[in-house]
Amino acid sequence: MKTHWLIGGLAVVFAMGALAFVQGGDAQGDGAAAAESGQPIAFPHNQHAGAEEGQNNMDCQFCHFSAERSVDAGLPSVNSCWGCHQVVAGRTEQAQTEIAKLRGYFERGEQIPWNRIYKISDHAHFPHMRHINAGLECQQCHGEVQTMGVLNERDPAWGGDNMGWCIDCHREPDPETGLQQASTDCAVCHY
Ligand code: HEC
Ligand code: HEC
Ligand code: HEC
Ligand code: HEC
Ligand code: HEC
Structure with missing residues (x-):
């Protein structure tokens, strides 16, 4: 089931990648x-x-x-980037320069050392899967990422450095039961 979704997704994504490449609209790199x-x-x-x-x-x-x-939500490996970019070379000089850096990491067999943006203290624990499986969207916590260029700061609505943000949402009533939707026991987040 999951595998089929993934393969279907891959096919669509590659097809769309190829389409965009061939079409060559105006590049909007946030140079x-x-x-x-x-x-x-x-x-x-x-x-x-x-x-x-x-x-x-x-x-x-x-x-x-x-x-x-x-x-963890996970970050893609350099190989998965290169799976597209060995074909997609970029249309602008800026894009080509950045994709050349990608090639460098791939050829040296190094992962890309991305700087972490969203992080809570080590004494607290945030499980992505519980939130995604409860039906929350990425955008509720990270903002409209699909409209953003290069990420260099947190979305202002994100409050992970403030426990009240987590607790407030956990206290909200579940639409079906009317009970609070997630636990506020100290031990679920701190252990
Ligand atoms: C499914 C295919 C696909 C994957 C996977 C993919 N890209 Fe791209 N990427 C594209 C396409 C298509 C463009 C647009 C290229 C163009 O307009 O010529 C692009 C554009 C870019 C650009 C150029 C941006 C600019 O300034 O114009 C960079 C840099 C880039 N990708 C890096 C990456 C990195 C790093 C990864 C892995 C984390 C990655 N890509 C994964 C398809 C992909
Ligand atoms: C082609 C691969 C690709 C896709 C598709 C993609 N991302 Fe990312 N994402 C990355 C990479 C690579 C990074 C690390 C570099 C950076 O921070 O921009 C990243 C970083 C992030 C971060 C910050 C992580 C940190 O450092 O704390 C968030 C949040 C995020 N992505 C959310 C999203 C959301 C939401 C979507 C869908 C709307 C999305 N991403 C789609 C590749 C991708
Ligand atoms: C309920 C809020 C919430 C939702 C929903 C959420 N995130 Fe996050 N995200 C966080 C918090 C909090 C952190 C920091 C976690 C930490 O430091 O342990 C984070 C960190 C990240 C990171 C960097 C570290 C990592 O986990 O790899 C990425 C990437 C990311 N989120 C992507 C996503 C994507 C993609 C989605 C949707 C599929 C999503 N997030 C949904 C709150 C959220
Ligand atoms: C927008 C709403 C929202 C925000 C913000 C949010 N959560 Fe949650 N969280 C939920 C929901 C809904 C669930 C319940 C999932 C379920 O029932 O399985 C949950 C479940 C959890 C669980 C599992 C609880 C258990 O009973 O095992 C932990 C741990 C958790 N969240 C930590 C955090 C932390 C830490 C933050 C802040 C950094 C945070 N959450 C922010 C909505 C949110
Ligand atoms: C839903 C998750 C969640 C629950 C439940 C929770 N906390 Fe927190 N707590 C956090 C997060 C997230 C932070 C801030 C982490 C950071 O600074 O990055 C935090 C911070 C703290 C701090 C550090 C002080 C500060 O302001 O940074 C203390 C002390 C603390 N919590 C105690 C508690 C106690 C006691 C309880 C139970 C009454 C509790 N927490 C319940 C998520 C939670």
Whole structure:
């Protein structure tokens, strides 16, 4: 079941990637912002996950593959980037420069050392899978990532450095039972 979804997803994603490549609309790399982002490669979310013309409408979980089964959402390996980019070379000089960096990591067999943006203290515990399986959308906590260029700061609505943000949502009533939707016992988040 899951495997079929994944293979179907892959096919669609590759087809769309190829389409965007052939069509060659106007490239919207956030060039300047990118160079200053402090990320090792200026990876723009909108070009990959955006649904506008010339964007690739990829599912978040195509890359963040473990969000529904693990504590961490996961980041794609350099090989999965290269699976597309050995063909997709980029249309602008900026894109080609960034994709050349990607090739460098791939050829050296190194993973890309992305800088972490969203992080809570080690004394608290956040399991992605519990939230995704409860039907929450990534955007509720991370904002409209599919419209963003290079990520270099947290969405202002994210409150993971403030326990009240977690507790407030956990206290909200479940629409079916009217009881609070998730536990607020200290021990579920701190252990
Ligand atoms: C083509 C692969 C790909 C797709 C599709 C993708 N992402 Fe990402 N995402 C990445 C990579 C690579 C990073 C690390 C670089 C960065 O922070 O931008 C990342 C980083 C992130 C981060 C920040 C992680 C941190 O460092 O704390 C969030 C949040 C995120 N993505 C959410 C999303 C959401 C939501 C979607 C769907 C709308 C999505 N991503 C689609 C590859 C992808
Ligand atoms: C499913 C195919 C696919 C995957 C997987 C993929 N990309 Fe892309 N990427 C594209 C397409 C298509 C474009 C748009 C290229 C264009 O317009 O020529 C693009 C554009 C880019 C650009 C150029 C942005 C700019 O400035 O214009 C960079 C950099 C990039 N991708 C990095 C990555 C990295 C890093 C990963 C892995 C985390 C990744 N890509 C995964 C298809 C993919
Ligand atoms: C209920 C809020 C919430 C939802 C929903 C959520 N996240 Fe997160 N996300 C967080 C928090 C909190 C952290 C920091 C976790 C930590 O430091 O342990 C985080 C961290 C991340 C990270 C970086 C670390 C990692 O887990 O790999 C990525 C990538 C990410 N989220 C992507 C996603 C994606 C993709 C989705 C949707 C499939 C999603 N998140 C849904 C709150 C959320
Ligand atoms: C937007 C709403 C929302 C936010 C924000 C949120 N959660 Fe949750 N959380 C939920 C829901 C809904 C569940 C219940 C999932 C279920 O019933 O399985 C849950 C479940 C959990 C669980 C599992 C509880 C158990 O009984 O085992 C933990 C741990 C958790 N959340 C930690 C956090 C932390 C830490 C934060 C803040 C960094 C946070 N959550 C922010 C909605 C949220
Ligand atoms: C739903 C998850 C959740 C629950 C339940 C929870 N906490 Fe927290 N707590 C957090 C998060 C997230 C932080 C902030 C982490 C950070 O700073 O990145 C935090 C921070 C703290 C801190 C550090 C002080 C601070 O302000 O940073 C203390 C002490 C603490 N919690 C105690 C408790 C106690 C006692 C309970 C039970 C009454 C409790 N927590 C219940 C998620 C939770």
